Amino acid sequence: MKITDEMLSAFLDSELPEPQMQHIRELLLQDEQLAERLAALAEVDLLLRQQASLIDGTPVPQQLMALLDEPEQGSVIRFPFWRRLAQPRQWHSAAAACMAFAAGYAMVLWQQQDPWSEISVALETQPAGASYQLGTDSTLTPHLTFLDQQGRYCRQYQISSTTELSQQLACRSAEGWQLEAMIKAAATESPLYQTASGTAVLDPVIDQMISGQVLSLSGEQQLIQQGWSTKHKGE
Amino acid sequence: MKTELKTLLPQLRRFAFSLTGSVQDADDLVQNTIERLLNSPPEPHVTLLHWCFRVCRNVWIDEYRSRKVRQAGSNEPELQEASTDGEATMLAQIQLTQVQSAISQLPQDQQEVLSLVAVQGCSYAEAAQILALPAGTIMSRLARARSALAQSVQLAKGSYVV
Numbered sequence: 214m215k216i217t218d219e220m221l222s223a224f225l226d227s228e229l230p231e232p233q234m235q236h237i238r239e240l241l242l243q244d245e246q247l248a249e250r251l252a253a254l255a256e257v258d259l260l261l262r263q264q265a266s267l268i269d270g271t272p273v274p275q276q277l278m279a280l281l282d283e284p285e286q287g288s289v290i291r292f293p294f295w296r297r298l299a300q301p302r303q304w305h306s307a308a309a310a311c312m313a314f315a316a317g318y319a320m321v322l323w324q325q326q327d328p329w330s331e332i333s334v335a336l337e338t339q340p341a342g343a344s345y346q347l348g349t350d351s352t353l354t355p356h357l358t359f360l361d362q363q364g365r366y367c368r369q370y371q372i373s374s375t376t377e378l379s380q381q382l383a384c385r386s387a388e389g390w391q392l393e394a395m396i397k398a399a400a401t402e403s404p405l406y407q408t409a410s411g412t413a414v415l416d417p418v419i420d421q422m423i424s425g426q427v428l429s430l431s432g433e434q435q436l437i438q439q440g441w442s443t444k445h446k447g448e
Numbered sequence: 449m450k451t452e453l454k455t456l457l458p459q460l461r462r463f464a465f466s467l468t469g470s471v472q473d474a475d476d477l478v479q480n481t482i483e484r485l486l487n488s489p490p491e492p493h494v495t496l497l498h499w500c501f502r503v504c505r506n507v508w509i510d511e512y513r514s515r516k517v518r519q520a521g522s523n524e525p526e527l528q529e530a531s532t533d534g535e536a537t538m539l540a541q542i543q544l545t546q547v548q549s550a551i552s553q554l555p556q557d558q559q560e561v562l563s564l565v566a567v568q569g570c571s572y573a574e575a576a577q578i579l580a581l582p583a584g585t586i587m588s589r590l591a592r593a594r595s596a597l598a599q600s601v602q603l604a605k606g607s608y609v610v
Contacts, residue, residue, distance in 0.1 A: 217591070218591045218592075218594065218595045221591075222587070222590050222591035222594050222595075223587050223590075223591070226565060226571075226572065226590075228587065253598040253601070254594045256601060257594050257597040257598050257601060258566045260544060260547045260597075260601065261466065261547065261562060261566045261597075264548055265462040265463075265466040265567045266462065267465070267471075268461050268462060268464075268465040268474055269458060271471050273457065273475070274475050276479065277475055277479050280482055281450045281453055281457070413496075417452065417455060
């Protein structure tokens with residue numbers, strides 16, 4: 214079988230079926246010309262990447278950064294001040310109105326009383342991927358759990374209803390679960406809604422907070438069974 | 449969205465630079481791409497990075513059709529000044545300039561496949577999704593582009609390694 218440049222090119226990218234990959238590997242051991250041709254094609258990639266990386270050393274134009282620095286509706290909001298509001302009974306309409314003002318969009322999630330206690334129960338008991346009914350028309354689904362740099366367990370989860378979608382992050386301390394960050398949008402075709410529909414939207418926040426790795430499903434299950442006790446961790 | 453775009457900015461700039469071959473054109477392209485991204489939400493099931501590439505590529509094609517993109521290397525004094533130490537660096541610089549010149553000779557459809565797969569490390573399936581092409585077309589365009597560039601690099605070597 215003649216080995217064409219197309220096959221070598223796909224070989225470089227590991228895009229051939231494994232039998233063909235193996236066949237070419239064996240040929241390369243015997244055929245010097247083929248090996249040289251592969252090296253020539255691989256060198257192209259190296260030069261391309263070197264060439265493209267030259268721009269990394271140049272400053273990003275201010276005009277471009279300004280475009281990304283402008284505040285936008287629905288950007289991720291972190292809530293250190295939420296700790297004051299985190300006690301379930303302190304979640305009332307005035308607090309919600311303040312939050313809506315800070316966020317710049319309507320805060321219409323769950324009209325029923327005391328939604329945070331329901332959320333806390335869901336976070337306390339539901340493994341990742343399991344949906345929990347909140348009130349009549351909202352659902353909470355945990356996505357992942359991790360330990361933050363303060364030693365708290367934190368969970369990223371989604372709350373969806375027919376009118377709204379929200380990605381949130383809450384951490385558990387002695388006072389219970391507290392909201393740390395969220396992004397939310399009304400259920401429309403707006404860009405904001407599209408952004409909020411991505412479960413990775415809070416990743417930059419998680420990256421800043423996480424200590425170690427995201428917990429495995431079994432690790433998470435164990436924590437739920439132990440009531441989120443931290444005393445079993447390395448003590 | 450803007451927070452995410454900031455984290456993707458280096459990759460997007462590289463992608464734009466590999467398409468345009470000019471820092472100024474690349475940053476203009478990224479600026480236009482971001483403006484368009486902020487007004488056009490990602491399609492469901494497409495990662496934001498891939499959506500960025502797709503929009504960037506579309507903006508580039510629009511610009512490519514409307515005006516001749518500036519050519520790289522020789523028009524980039526700020527890049528040339530960065531590497532003047534020693535013969536090896538000079539040869540590498542000549543080689544990079546040759547590569548950029550060779551890239552600019554490639555058809556646009558081969559340039560974009562190279563940028564996605566060889567520079568950004570996309571799989572054929574990912575590139576096919578971004579460009580809305582069959583994976584087989586990605587494979588053949590990529591091979592033609594690599595062959596053409598390999599030939600240019602060999603010719604360039606012959607011209608300065610004597």
